[in-house]
Amino acid sequence: MQGVTASLDTLPKIGAPATRALHSAGYQALRDLAGVPRAELAELHGMGPKALAIIQSALEEHDLSLG
Template sequence: MSTALDTLPKIGAPATRALTEAGHPTLRDLAGVPRAELALLHGVGPKALEIIQRALEQHGLSLG
């Protein structure tokens, strides 16, 4: 059974693709990753970063 940490939140196809290609296919993989590093990925903008941060916070985690 998968949990919310085993998938990415709904952030749009370009952002999802960029994160997966960068080696972050799950929400769990994003815990501790610097926000600035993710912002450099094509398709990952402020809105996607905010959604990711909120999703991580629901699990007691955060971006780096």
């Protein structure tokens, strides 16, 4: 299913505030988020439950997960 899997080289589409929060914290790509504690990301301003769920789902496509 080409084109369905999220790329490890970019961030998934999670909305501008959550994307800005990740960039400000130094996360530039999905691969950077593997193993990061969910609670740590939840503390970022602009990062909500929906964005966290999208990130987790995208990581799971690559057999990865949040910490």
